[in-house]
Amino acid sequence: MQTKNATKTLLKGALILSLASLIAKILSAFYRVPFENIVGNTGFYVYQQVYPLYGIGMTFALSGFPVFISKLIAEQEGQLAKVNLARRLFVILSFFAGGIFIFLQLTSRLIANSMGDGQLELLIKSVSFMFLFMPLLAVGRGYYQGTFNMVPTAISQVSEQLVRVAVILLAAYLFTKRGWTYYEMGAWAMAGATIGALCASLSFSKFYLGSFLSQPFATSKLSMQTLIRRLLSEGLIICLFASLMVLLQLVDSFTVKQALEVKGFSSELAKEIKGTYDRSQPLVQLGIVVAVSFSSTLLPSLTEALQKRHLNEFRKTAKALLRISVGLGAAATVGLIALMPEINTVLFGDASLSKTISIYVVSVFMMTLISNYNSLLQSLNQYQMTVIALLAAIVVKALINSYLIERLGIAGASIATVLALIVAQALIAGSLPSLLKGLLSGDNYLLKLGLVTGIMGGVAAVVAKVGTFLLPGGRLALLLVALISVGIGVLVFIGLALWLRLFSIREWLAIPGGKKLLRLTNKFTNRKGLS
Numbered sequence: 001m002q003t004k005n006a007t008k009t010l011l012k013g014a015l016i017l018s019l020a021s022l023i024a025k026i027l028s029a030f031y032r033v034p035f036e037n038i039v040g041n042t043g044f045y046v047y048q049q050v051y052p053l054y055g056i057g058m059t060f061a062l063s064g065f066p067v068f069i070s071k072l073i074a075e076q077e078g079q080l081a082k083v084n085l086a087r088r089l090f091v092i093l094s095f096f097a098g099g100i101f102i103f104l105q106l107t108s109r110l111i112a113n114s115m116g117d118g119q120l121e122l123l124i125k126s127v128s129f130m131f132l133f134m135p136l137l138a139v140g141r142g143y144y145q146g147t148f149n150m151v152p153t154a155i156s157q158v159s160e161q162l163v164r165v166a167v168i169l170l171a172a173y174l175f176t177k178r179g180w181t182y183y184e185m186g187a188w189a190m191a192g193a194t195i196g197a198l199c200a201s202l203s204f205s206k207f208y209l210g211s212f213l214s215q216p217f218a219t220s221k222l223s224m225q226t227l228i229r230r231l232l233s234e235g236l237i238i239c240l241f242a243s244l245m246v247l248l249q250l251v252d253s254f255t256v257k258q259a260l261e262v263k264g265f266s267s268e269l270a271k272e273i274k275g276t277y278d279r280s281q282p283l284v285q286l287g288i289v290v291a292v293s294f295s296s297t298l299l300p301s302l303t304e305a306l307q308k309r310h311l312n313e314f315r316k317t318a319k320a321l322l323r324i325s326v327g328l329g330a331a332a333t334v335g336l337i338a339l340m341p342e343i344n345t346v347l348f349g350d351a352s353l354s355k356t357i358s359i360y361v362v363s364v365f366m367m368t369l370i371s372n373y374n375s376l377l378q379s380l381n382q383y384q385m386t387v388i389a390l391l392a393a394i395v396v397k398a399l400i401n402s403y404l405i406e407r408l409g410i411a412g413a414s415i416a417t418v419l420a421l422i423v424a425q426a427l428i429a430g431s432l433p434s435l436l437k438g439l440l441s442g443d444n445y446l447l448k449l450g451l452v453t454g455i456m457g458g459v460a461a462v463v464a465k466v467g468t469f470l471l472p473g474g475r476l477a478l479l480l481v482a483l484i485s486v487g488i489g490v491l492v493f494i495g496l497a498l499w500l501r502l503f504s505i506r507e508w509l510a511i512p513g514g515k516k517l518l519r520l521t522n523k524f525t526n527r528k529g530l531s
Contacts (some may be wrong), residue, residue, distance in 0.1 A: 020154030045275030055246035064239025069142025104128035133197035140204030160200035167192030259405035287364035329368030366421035460489035
């Protein structure tokens with residue numbers, strides 16, 4: 001009975017954390033739409049050039065180090081051992097974060113010049129302050145997750161994003177009222193990361209002002225040298241993989257503007273084009289969230305099967321997780337591409353670079369594959385190939401980005417990102433253990449998925465074109481057309497997926513609302529059979 005209650009508490013905690021993470025990610029993606037509308041493409045360029053530095057720091061403090069720390073904390077026996085380990089990790093991370101802060105402060109001008117825009121120095125210095133809060137956030141979140149209390153972490157995630165988004169939008173508003181330069185506005189917007197981190201840290205005040213300070217010091221089984229080695233190997237690997245898309249964006253920050261200038265564009269026009277190209281970021285971020293979040297309901301079952309060494313059950317659950325995520329990832333990708341001109345205009349005011357953004361959106365499908373295979377490999381404690389794949393993706397992007405932009409224009413940056421992710425996925429797929437091979441190959445799954453998403457995308461695109469013709473007008477009319485097209489596209493996808501049996505009953509039951517859909521389908525089928 002006690003074990004059942006513990007499992008129930010664990011699952012409830014995992015659900016709370018997943019929901020908070022989903023809300024935080026949606027907030028992190030959605031604010032960029034009104035922000036871009038207020039500050040324009042050039043203002044968006046200024047912000048997005050330095051955003052990857054924030055993105056890396058956020059990953060360290062939000063989903064990288066906390067996951068690794070929680071694993072270490074959970075392994076410790078007794079409250080005293082857990083607290084003492086948390087103290088040691090706090091000291092190590094304080095040196096690590098302090099080093100990053102000093103590095104960014106001292107090299108901000110060099111980094112800005114390397115990005116092709118010396119005025120970005122102010123933003124780089126501004127965002128560097130958030131790293132000072134990384135130890136507080138990472139250890140606080142890791143400690144509570146390691147003791148299976150997910151509520152403080154959930155509160156910190158949502159509060160951090162709410163405060164940060166509020167500061168960013170306030171900076172954008174004041175930019176229009178006070179005549180700030182783009183770079184002054186960007187510096188204040190980046191300060192939102194530090195203010196958000198400060199507010200999120202308050203969620204852990206009970207721990208830091210309580211047992212963290214009051215518990216007696218004791219020796220630990222893990223030496224400082226061992227902790228440093230594991231933190232900078234296993235922990236850093238988790239962090240870097242979680243920030244793969246951000247690292248690819250960082251390559252863009254150092255190469256896109258300069259490559260556009262080599263192609264013949266003026267500095268100001270290059271900024272405008274880069275800002276327009278960066279519209280793809282929130283779309284991809286939301287697409288990945290939608291694709292991956294629904295499959296997270298299966299992760300506890302995956303862990304349980306592995307702990308009990310039920311390898312057949314592990315494979316079945318892994319197959320369900322992968323098929324659901326890939327199916328939703330493909331649907332999100334095709335849907336975004338089919339409706340890109342309309343979505344681009346509704347969100348950002350015009351359809352500029354819709355083809356370039358459409359190419360970039362293929363990243364949703366690729367990242368869905370990569371993220372899920374990475375989760376499965378991590379559950380088996382296999383990290384080596386994911387590290388190689390990550391490094392290969394960054395190297396490929398860095399090597400071909402400027403070349404493709406100089407020859408194909410800004411579309412080359414989108415192509416370089418997709419090719420980098422294809423290389424990463426190919427390396428991962430080629431090294432999978434036998435337990436994870438062939439998860440997508442049975443039941444003509446990929447053929448059915450191609451057919452379902454192809455028809456869905458075609459129908460949605462036609463509905464959008466007809467709707468645009470029948471309802472000519474501004475962004476409001478186009479929003480209505482887009483919503484109708486999305487609704488019809490979703491219905492077509494669900495209908496064809498049920499008809500072609502794209503997902504098994506087990507997989508439908510794992511999707512929120514899937515049980516109701518199956519009941520509804522059974523009722524309809526039974527009535528049709530009777531008539």
